[in-house]
Amino acid sequence: MALIKSWVKSANTSQTDFPLNNLPYGVFTISDSEPHCCVAIGDMVLDVTLLEAEQILIPKINDKVFDEPYWNSFMELGPESWQLFRNNLTNLLKQNPDDTKNKNESILKKFLKPQKECVLHMPFVVSEFTDFFASYHHANNVGTMFRGPENALPPNWLHIPIGYNGRASTVIISGTDVQRPMGQLKPPTEDIPYFGPCKRFDFELELGAIVGTSTEIGTTLSTQEADNLIFGYVILNDWSARDIQAWEYQPLGPFQSKATATTISPWIVTKAALEPFRKPTPKREKPLLPYLEEKGPMLYDIDLSVTIETNHGKNLKQITNTNYSEMYYSSAQQLAHHTSSGCAMSCGDLLGSGTISGPTRDQYGSMLELSWGGKNPIEVHNSEMRSFLEDGDIIRMTGAANGENYKIGFGENIGKIIPAKK
Numbered sequence: 192m193a194l195i196k197s198w199v200k201s202a203n204t205s206q207t208d209f210p211l212n213n214l215p216y217g218v219f220t221i222s223d224s225e226p227h228c229c230v231a232i233g234d235m236v237l238d239v240t241l242l243e244a245e246q247i248l249i250p251k252i253n254d255k256v257f258d259e260p261y262w263n264s265f266m267e268l269g270p271e272s273w274q275l276f277r278n279n280l281t282n283l284l285k286q287n288p289d290d291t292k293n294k295n296e297s298i299l300k301k302f303l304k305p306q307k308e309c310v311l312h313m314p315f316v317v318s319e320f321t322d323f324f325a326s327y328h329h330a331n332n333v334g335t336m337f338r339g340p341e342n343a344l345p346p347n348w349l350h351i352p353i354g355y356n357g358r359a360s361t362v363i364i365s366g367t368d369v370q371r372p373m374g375q376l377k378p379p380t381e382d383i384p385y386f387g388p389c390k391r392f393d394f395e396l397e398l399g400a401i402v403g404t405s406t407e408i409g410t411t412l413s414t415q416e417a418d419n420l421i422f423g424y425v426i427l428n429d430w431s432a433r434d435i436q437a438w439e440y441q442p443l444g445p446f447q448s449k450a451t452a453t454t455i456s457p458w459i460v461t462k463a464a465l466e467p468f469r470k471p472t473p474k475r476e477k478p479l480l481p482y483l484e485e486k487g488p489m490l491y492d493i494d495l496s497v498t499i500e501t502n503h504g505k506n507l508k509q510i511t512n513t514n515y516s517e518m519y520y521s522s523a524q525q526l527a528h529h530t531s532s533g534c535a536m537s538c539g540d541l542l543g544s545g546t547i548s549g550p551t552r553d554q555y556g557s558m559l560e561l562s563w564g565g566k567n568p569i570e571v572h573n574s575e576m577r578s579f580l581e582d583g584d585i586i587r588m589t590g591a592a593n594g595e596n597y598k599i600g601f602g603e604n605i606g607k608i609i610p611a612k613k
């Protein structure tokens with residue numbers, strides 16, 4: 192697949208995250224404006240709320256879906272409407288050699304705003320949040336640290352995409368500060384816990400899959416049906432309090448250690464944009480039960496990296512570079528498994544992939560793994576070392592699927608740690 196050229200010139204470079212091939216969906220304000228739905232194109236955003244209001248682009252006949260600053264109503268229209276809307280949008284923004292008068296450009300110009308002047312907001316209402324544990328390397332690393340290499344993977348791991356139900360209420364948009372959590376801590380040397388600020392605060396590099404349309408209670412989905420239901424993806428940082436987690440997690444799994452915040456990147460990159468970058472899940476170590484088998488490739492070739500900024504953002508260091516195709520289970524498998532009990536899924540359901548770690552140390556998706564539980568701190572700047580995150584640290588995650596002369600970028604997922612409120 193090649194770059195599709197747009198009359199928006201900044202969309203035609205190999206550097207931009209947002210060529211016409213991408214068209215990710217977001218919500219923006221500019222100056223004191225009301226929040227509107229928009230699509231990113233090059234270094235601009237196109238206001239689709241106004242396009243709908245002026246009847247230039249209408250996703251639903253005799254109704255409005257963009258009169259609220261979220262994409263949920265649009266998502267509920269389903270896959271056919273998503274494709275039709277994307278086709279229309281592509282045609283409007285495409286460079287057309289026959290259009291010597293630049294008709295589309297003259298009509299649409301006033302609906303474009305410079306991205307650098309915009310503030311981006313949550314692109315959809317998160318109805319529920321589930322987080323998984325689906326990277327082989329991550330599960331293996333964490334298991335080795337806690338249980339030793341012989342018992343690294345729990346016996347169910349190669350059969351079930353393991354997950355827990357998280358909090359939708361604390362999913363926040365990139366750029367929002369994250370307050371270090373307080374919680375129950377019990378050092379191994381003590382008999383009883385105390386209450387205090389988390390000392391092992393961490394990030395988790397993940398991809399979030401967004402469920403586009405709802406299912407009724409009692410409905411189960413095949414992996415193909417599940418794949419059809421996924422609307423798009425965001426980069427997700429599942430902030431984690433490792434010390435709180437270590438004390439609380441048995442037997443029901445993580446609770447407060449994962450409830451502080453989950454940061455998502457501001458653009459929903461659609462499944463349609465990622466289509467040319469599909470990749471199969473790795474070879475199975477044990478055969479999966481039939482309901483989890485995939486008929487086609489359902490992972491994607493997406494490069495992901497994490498940079499830590501210390502000293503008020505003055506010092507930058509890339510600490511991780513990995514790829515989403517390292518996952519053992521795809522989002523489609525996770526969603527199929529999620530419905531296997533008849534669990535109803537909702538429009539705006541967010542599924543965290545689980546920490547994405549590759550096989551080598553420079554590909555680990557958390558500080559827990561990078562510093563090996565704090566035993567081998569990593570250098571972040573001129574012999575300044577880190578085992579876990581400190582107040583003032585900024586974590587910046589980026590990602591892109593790389594084509595020949597274009598990329599499908601996700602924008603940035605940024606969060607700064609601020610001190611605990613004691």
Ligand code: MN
Pocket residue numbers: 322323395397429543545546
């Ligand atoms: Mn996680």
